[in-house]
Amino acid sequence: xxxxxxxxxxxxxxxxxxxxxxxxxxxxxxxxxxxxxxxxxxxxxxxxxxxxxxxxxxxxxxxxxxxxxxxxxxxxxxxxxxxxxxxxxxxxxxxxxxxxxxxxxxxxxxxxxxxxxxxxxxxxxxxxxxxxxxxxxxxxxxxxxxxxxxxxxxxxxxxxxxxxxxxxxxxxxxxxxxxxxxxxxxxxxxxxxxxxxxxxxxxxxxxxxxxxxxxxxxxxxxxxxxxxxxxxxxxxxxxxxxxxxxxxxxxxxxxxxxxxxxxxxxxxxxxxxxxxxxxxxxxxxxxxxxxxxxxxxxxxxxxxxxxxxxxxxxxxxxxxxxxxxxxxxxxxxxxxxxxxxxxxxxxxxxxxxxxxxxxxxxxxxxxxxxxxxxxxxxxxxxxxxxxxxxxxxxxxxxxxxxxxxxxxxxxxxxxxxxxxxxxxxxxxxxxxxxxxxxxxxxxxxxxxxxxxxxxxxxxxxxxxxxxxxxxxxxxxxxxx
Numbered sequence: 001x002x003x004x005x006x007x008x009x010x011x012x013x014x015x016x017x018x019x020x021x022x023x024x025x026x027x028x029x030x031x032x033x034x035x036x037x038x039x040x041x042x043x044x045x046x047x048x049x050x051x052x053x054x055x056x057x058x059x060x061x062x063x064x065x066x067x068x069x070x071x072x073x074x075x076x077x078x079x080x081x082x083x084x085x086x087x088x089x090x091x092x093x094x095x096x097x098x099x100x101x102x103x104x105x106x107x108x109x110x111x112x113x114x115x116x117x118x119x120x121x122x123x124x125x126x127x128x129x130x131x132x133x134x135x136x137x138x139x140x141x142x143x144x145x146x147x148x149x150x151x152x153x154x155x156x157x158x159x160x161x162x163x164x165x166x167x168x169x170x171x172x173x174x175x176x177x178x179x180x181x182x183x184x185x186x187x188x189x190x191x192x193x194x195x196x197x198x199x200x201x202x203x204x205x206x207x208x209x210x211x212x213x214x215x216x217x218x219x220x221x222x223x224x225x226x227x228x229x230x231x232x233x234x235x236x237x238x239x240x241x242x243x244x245x246x247x248x249x250x251x252x253x254x255x256x257x258x259x260x261x262x263x264x265x266x267x268x269x270x271x272x273x274x275x276x277x278x279x280x281x282x283x284x285x286x287x288x289x290x291x292x293x294x295x296x297x298x299x300x301x302x303x304x305x306x307x308x309x310x311x312x313x314x315x316x317x318x319x320x321x322x323x324x325x326x327x328x329x330x331x332x333x334x335x336x337x338x339x340x341x342x343x344x345x346x347x348x349x350x351x352x353x354x355x356x357x358x359x360x361x362x363x364x365x366x367x368x369x370x371x372x373x374x375x376x377x378x379x380x381x382x383x384x385x386x387x388x389x390x391x392x393x394x395x396x397x398x399x400x401x402x403x404x405x406x407x408x409x410x411x412x413x414x415x416x417x418x419x420x421x422x423x424x425x426x427x428x429x430x431x432x433x434x435x436x437x438x439x440x441x442x443x444x445x446x447x448x449x450x451x452x453x454x455x456x457x458x459x460x461x462x463x464x465x466x467x468x469x470x471x472x473x474x475x476x477x478x479x480x
C-alpha cells in the first residue's frame with residue numbers, strides 16, 4: 001500500500017521550573033544556553049548576505065528529569081530586522097512531526113514582519129540537522145523498495161537506542177520546553193508564534209504552558225491536540241474531494257466539461273476497490289487506494305486541476321499506467337521523530353489504535369498517520385491524556401484554514417477556536433494545505449497573517465474590512 005498524505009508537524013518550548021509548576025514532575029536540569037557559531041563554522045543553513053543574522057545552537061538536556069542526561073543541540077537561525085526599534089520577534093514552527101524548518105531561514109524576504117521584527121527559525125529536537133537527529137534511512141528505503149516497514153522500524157529503533165538516544169524524550173511537550181528555553185536564553189521578553197500544520201499543534205502545546213510569553217499566534221492549517229487525526233483523516237480527504245466536485249458543478253463551464261463528476265469518480269473508485277484493475281506492464285493491480293493517491297491536493301494549484309484529474313481517473317484513462325509505474329518516493333525527514341511524537345501523544349488516543357485494518361473509506365485508505373503496527377514496533381510509552389485536552393488561552397490567535405484542505409480541515413480551526421477566547425478563523429477560499437505558504441498565489445493569506453501580528457486587536461474587531469483573503473472568488477478550475 002502506498003504511503004499517502006504525510007502529515008507534517010513541529011513543536012514549542014519551556015523551562016524546567018515552568019514544567020514543574022505545571023505538574024509535569026521534571027527536575028531542574030543544567031541551564032540551557034545558546035552558542036553562536038564562528039564565521040567559518042559549518043551550519044545547516046546560510047541566510048542571504050543581504051540580511052543581518054545570528055546563527056547558533058540551543059543546548060539543552062535530552063531528558064529534563066535527569067540532570068546527568070546527555071546534552072542535545074538544536075540549530076537556530078535569527079534573521080534581524082533593520083528597524084531601529086524592533087518589535088517582539090516571530091518564531092516559526094514548521095510541520096511534521098519530523099520535518100526540519102531550517103530551509104525557511106534561507107528565504108527570509110518571504111515574511112513581511114521582518115520589516116519590524118526579528119524572524120527566528122529553530123530545528124526542533126530530533127529533526128534533520130539537530131544533534132542527534134532521529135533519522136531512519138531504513139524506513140525510507142523500505143518505502144522505496146516495498147520491503148517490510150515493521151522490520152525497518154525495529155532496526156532503526158535499535159540503532160538509535162544503541163547510540164544512547166532516549167526515544168521517549170522526543171515529543172511536543174519536550175519541544176515546547178526547548179522553545180521556552182530558547183526564549184530565556186536569548187533574553188526575549190515575549191514573542192509571536194507562526195506555525196504551520198503540526199507546527200500549530202506545537203504552538204498550542206506551548207500556549208498550554210507558557211501563554212504569558214506570547215503576544216500572538218498565527219496557526220496555519222490547524223491541528224489542535226483534541227483533533228483526532230487518525231480517526232478522521234480518511235473522511236476528511238473524502239469530504240475535500242466531494243466538496244471540490246460540488247464546487248465545480250456550481251460553475252457552468254466546469255460542470256459542462258465534467259458532468260456528474262462526483263458520481264462518476266466515486267463509482268469508479270468503488271468498482272476498482274471491489275475489483276482491482278489489471279494493467280499490462282504493471283507488477284500489481286491498481287487498487288482504489290492507488291487511484292486516490294493519483295489525485296494531489298496539497299496546493300491551491302492542485303485544487304484548480306482537481307476536477308480535470310478526477311475526470312481522468314473516473315474514465316480510467318490509459319495513461320494511468322505511466323503514472324503508476326514509478327517507484328514511490330519517501331521524503332527524507334526524521335521518521336524516528338515522527339514515530340516518537342505520534343506514538344506517544346496522538347495515535348494512542350484514537351479508535352484507530354485498536355484496529356488492525358483501515359476503515360472502509362476511499363477504497364481502504366490508511367487513516368493513521370503512523371499505523372498501530374509501527375507504533376507497537378517503535379515502543380515508546382503513551383503520555384497522559386492531558387496531551388489531547390483542548391488548549392485554553394486569552395492570547396490573540398489567527399487561525400487560517402484552506403477551504404479544501406484534506407489534512408487539516410476548517411472544522412478543526414473551529415474546534416481550536418472554541419477555547420481560544422481571542423481567536424479568528426479565516427477560511428481561504430479555494431485553498432488547500434498551508435494557505436500562507438502558497439507562494440505562487442495571491443499572497444492574501446500571508447498578508448492577513450502579517451497584519452494580525454502587527455495589530456491583533458484591529459484584525460479581530462474588523463477582519464473583513466481590508467483583507468483580500470475575504471474577497472476571493474471561486475477557483476478558476478482547469479478544463480483541459
